[in-house]
Amino acid sequence: MIRRLALAPLLCLIAAPAFAHEERCAAVAASVDDAGFSDSVTVTCTDSHATLTSDTYPDHDMMTGISGTNEQIPVPAQYAAPIILAPQFSGTPLTRDAALGVAVNGVPIYDYTGGGEMNVADLAHHQAQHDTLQTGQLDLCGGHAGRGDDYHYHVTPTCMIDQMENAGPDAIIGWAFDGYPIYGDVNPDGTAISADALDVCNGQADATFGYRYHTSSDAPYIVQCLMGVVENFDQLPRVRPLTAAGGGGGTEPGRPPRGGVENLVFTQNDDGSRSMDYTYQGQDYYIRYAPSGSANCYDYTTSTVTNGGTIMEGEFCR
Template sequence: MFLKPASAFAATSSTAALPGFAAFASSVKVIRSGRYYLVESSGLPSHNMMVGIKSWQQQVPTIKDYTGTNAWSIPTTPVISKAPLSAKNHFFRGAIALAVNGVPIFNALNNRGDDAYLAGELDDWGGHCGKADDYHYHVAPLHLQSIVGRTAPIAYALDGFPIYGSTEPDGAKVVGLDEFNGHFDKKKKYHYHGTSSYPYINGGFKGVVSEVDGQVSPQPSAGAYGPAGEPLRGATITGFQKVGDNHYDLAYTLNGGTYHVNYTATLDRMTVAFIDPQGNVRNEVYQRKAR
């Protein structure tokens, strides 16, 4: 069930234990619990979304209940694996990392094995929405480095190792990355880097993780509203704006016309108005499926 209201995501955050999250303490909460840091968020960033997508699956960003037992889990003590797993042939489902703004990061390769960025599926911030209307990145959110600073990670891989931006924490040039986009520092501590070319983010896991049904476990459930959307060939998303509490308007062009998807999404349901270039409106209501 989805019981927590949107206001619950603005709770006071305890983020000092994991550098980087403090910059988003108003919307992300970090709690240490046993072997994991549990990270709670709504899954929605403060930056704009969706604009620039040229290959769209007709999914839109909605609030998520990544809280409590459905929070993100980051190991408190990451361990180097004796058999690291590559994202080239693993983890085509679910997230492989979590950005410090609470947005999950998926494999750079989509569920068909294609580079999502090169396929035109991503917005100007490196994200898009999955079948559960869940916003996530597929490349490193390098834009977060300007917010958290170069000394803090921009994300954490789900094996627990930090992901830094395009420079080392001391400002030095990044060199000597392995196939997972990571390396050991002078203190023999491992970390990953975000890059502007493939694999963009951690290209798998140097650390120990558990893979279940093609994704890292444990992992939150996003909770879909209705049937998954189909590709809308030829559409380009040109606008996206928040017009009220959990209320958004997405604009896209297709065959010379401008269409709108005007919707309100809560933790329980989504109401949608599909508006064509002539102003005709089709309304739909979807109830979120239980986790």
């Protein structure tokens, strides 16, 4: 669903500098290559878009530090993120209940809310009750597994930034779907961002790209809406959720247990199997899964808070 809000202070049009499609494509590709992620992220370009293709599964720690778990786990998912090569600034914010962009390591970037709670009418007001950081839903790297068992970021991707070969204030850490780059907490020249410089989407004018987004230590932490024109906004990619092999339902997202879980540990083994173990009110729970042998399918054994500790088994596929 497309949501729009026209805000009077944003109606001045930011004119993008002349930037040929080929140059913009090269800039997107260079942002991935310079960061050192070209082995896991492929960039291809058409006349209109640069597409970053990945499995959304980063090579850094995941899930550590989560207390408000939704009892979802990260499963690789093929993802093709389209970045507009000739962006047009509109000043009319767009938001949706899915990714708004992609990091240079191929992991999708969401706003800070966890379940599509962001509404254009509330963009200027922090929604603490839906803040994934404040409610303990995020790991120490700024991400978690969402409703489709897909890993993505909701705040600054700190672990990815630590891995970047070109880490620094002038390094692009991602791209929004409207075609504008995303930078860190300071300006590309290293200077601090002045108070109130960022607009409601966490962006500001840029001499090179016309406009740019930033992360921030305070809410909204990262891109929370898009300021560029995006045709077919409601058709932007979503990660395909897992479904039961042979048909039927899929894995169902849980709800963060009241008071939170403790000692959550996510383990990855050399044979491809993975597990997430945690404790709630003195009881141990777990989710274990491993490749089943069929393409993009996994065998699950779970005992979750959501299901009252009942042991459940099944094969689920993308």
